[in-house]
Amino acid sequence: MFDDALLTYLEGFLTEERKQRFLEVLHNRTKYLTVAIEDVFQLHNTSAVIRSCDAFGVQEVHVIEDRFGQRLDKNIAMGAEQWVDVNRYQTTAECMGRLKDLGYQVIATTPHNDSKFLGDFKLESKTALFFGTEKEGLSDEVMQRADGFLKIPMVGFSESLNISVSAAIIIQQLTQKLRESYVDWRLSEKEILEKRLDWTKKSINNVEGIIDRYRSK
Numbered sequence: 286m287f288d289d290a291l292l293t294y295l296e297g298f299l300t301e302e303r304k305q306r307f308l309e310v311l312h313n314r315t316k317y318l319t320v321a322i323e324d325v326f327q328l329h330n331t332s333a334v335i336r337s338c339d340a341f342g343v344q345e346v347h348v349i350e351d352r353f354g355q356r357l358d359k360n361i362a363m364g365a366e367q368w369v370d371v372n373r374y375q376t377t378a379e380c381m382g383r384l385k386d387l388g389y390q391v392i393a394t395t396p397h398n399d400s401k402f403l404g405d406f407k408l409e410s411k412t413a414l415f416f417g418t419e420k421e422g423l424s425d426e427v428m429q430r431a432d433g434f435l436k437i438p439m440v441g442f443s444e445s446l447n448i449s450v451s452a453a454i455i456i457q458q459l460t461q462k463l464r465e466s467y468v469d470w471r472l473s474e475k476e477i478l479e480k481r482l483d484w485t486k487k488s489i490n491n492v493e494g495i496i497d498r499y500r501s502k
Contacts, residue, residue: 299485315463318412333449345371345372389413391432392413393423414455437455
């Protein structure tokens with residue numbers, strides 16, 4: 286059961302501007318669209334994708350760390366990892382299984398196959414966008430189990446973009462489409478309360494000690 290009294294108490298340690306900022310950001314957050322990153326080797330690419338999710342309102346990121354191990358350092362995502370929920374997996378199968386169980390369609394981003402162009406893609410159900418490694422792209426497992434394919438239209442000699450650039454373009458375009466649609470894409474009231482509490486805790490020094498004193502009263 287959610288502790289409303291604790292949230293009210295902890296928010297007393299924040300400025301009114303901070304509390305209002307949390308509400309404004311949460312009003313534009315979504316889990317209807319989510320992002321999965323498969324075995325990306327370059328640290329800066331993973332952190333850049335997380336920053337794009339934060340900037341454009343995607344609340345959850347799924348990071349598969351099968352081949353290269355943990356490739357995300359909390360100090361390199363410019364603070365974005367505080368505001369975006371990062372879920373980590375050891376295998377692609379584990380990640381895909383969880384997302385499909387949650388009702389997401391898996392969309393593989395690739396310049397190949399019969400990919401649908403970004404401008405033509407419609408968000409008609411919960412969608413998980415999968416982005417692959419810098420060189421090889423997505424694994425055969427993702428390509429075989431994906432529910433669809435998506436690509437950015439390009440007219441130059443290059444057939445692909447850096448993963449962080451591709452992710453930023455696609456996430457921005459699709460979140461904009463969501464906001465212009467009639468889809469119920471926003472967080473639920475319960476999810477908003479939970480994130481308010483989470484973000485408030487992350488904004489207070491020695492918050493555990495403060496919570497202990499609150500509960501001892």
